[in-house]
Amino acid sequence: MIELDRLTKAYGGVSALTDVTFTVPTGSVLALLGHNGAGKTTAVQILSTLVPPTAGRARVAGYNVVDQADEVRNNIGVTGQSASLDNVITGRQNLTLFGRLRGLPRKQSRRRADELIAQFELDHAADRPVSTYSGGMRRRLDIAAALVVTPKVLFLDEPTTGLDPRSRRQVWELVSALAAEGVTVLLTTQYLEEADVLSDSIVILNSGRVAAHGTAEELKSQTGATYCEVTLVRRADIARVVAALADIDDVDSDEQNNTVSVRARDGVGTLSEVVRRTERLGVGLVDISLRKPTLDEVFLQLSTAALTP
The missing domain is CATH 3.30.70.100 (Alpha-Beta Plaits)
Incomplete structure (x- = not known):
């Protein structure tokens, strides 16, 4: 569902990614790990068509991220490190707006917003301005917005940064449920426990290169x-x-x-x-x-x- 083949990205002669190669099977969760500046966010930006690669090839949901960018966007959901929400309007209005932006008719958009509010347990706050939400509620709403049209692939760039342990667990449960429904998830995180719990496989980046790739147990065995x-x-x-x-x-x-x-x-x-x-x-x-x-x-x-x- 996600394929990277010698993917490379440079900014002004400085390499952010170099010859990165890995695949993510359909319905699985891959955790992308690395220190700050290792290239995790750059990889997500390329795969979600926000920036083009300098060299190499990447395909998402069967489409080339450069030549078929529109098709890629129609099949993915993305949440960045900062929630992409309007703080002034309510949670329900945010989800309805995202539905309209994704091309859903007005009634269908409202119906989908109601479904997501129930699924993400936001009923009690659905009609309050997002500015009144806690960090965990904002993160759940942000992920819900990425699912207004159910994607084949979901990119989560450090989705639990700054959340309390309870809110982090709630996000973990959501990710596991999505994978069980066949959604392919690429997750960047700096929480190693998170990667251990959620991922089917792990890629560790070091200075823009793949340092290791395998399941958590396989990587543990490599230390010898x-x-x-x-x-x-x-x-x-x-x-x-x-x-x-x-x-x-x-x-x-x-x-x-x-x-x-x-x-x-x-x-x-x-x-x-x-x-x-x-x-x-x-x-x-x-x-x-x-x-x-x-x-x-x-x-x-x-x-x-x-x-x-």
């Missing part, structure tokens, strides 16, 4: 290591434990959760060594275990790795 994680009774013991394990490998700590983790290249052997050293320190432990790497750890390792031009 598990981790030994120690949960301490006292936060004050974290520094001592970090110092005691520093010579093993890749030690990290999380004061909020009272944990220290170390890469366990020897698996159970590393676990046994960590147990011996913490016992010698005499610190209190809540738990000690081996675990797979988190997507955060995978992202940090793969997105900062040197890329071959």
Whole structure:
């Protein structure tokens, strides 16, 4: 449903994307990850026909984004990092307006607005000005506006930035429901948990190039290591434990959760060594275990790795 073949974009000699190639099957969710400036938004802008590529080829819903831009626009929905809503008018009026702009007759546009208001649980605020909406409500309304005419492909550019955990979960549920209905979703995000929960596959961009591509589990396996994680009774013991394990490998700590983790290249052997050293320190432990790497750890390792031009 989405195909990129050596897609390249440069601005004044500065490369934003270089030879980016990947595909997104129909009805699946792809998470596009990368640091700020990695090229995520540029990719979405090209795929949604907002800017042309410098080189390479891209097709969306079977249409070339350059030569068949009108056909692409007729088959996609897009939400950017900022909601594209009129703050003065009501939520219902916004959706009706988007329906009219998409060519729906007046009655059909109003009927579709009512359907989306119910689907996105905005009944209580539908006739209030959008300026009175919370961040989560505005984001839900913005996504609803992109669905006035159900698209084959939906582009979501960091749709949950700035939302509270409850509102973020609501957006996740919406994305999952759309994919279940056969809508293909390309999602850019900086929330690694979001990508892990929602995506069928992940592409990591680094300086405009594809650093890694696969499912979350496939990317986790690429790191080639598990981790030994120690949960301490006292936060004050974290520094001592970090110092005691520093010579093993890749030690990290999380004061909020009272944990220290170390890469366990020897698996159970590393676990046994960590147990011996913490016992010698005499610190209190809540738990000690081996675990797979988190997507955060995978992202940090793969997105900062040197890329071959």
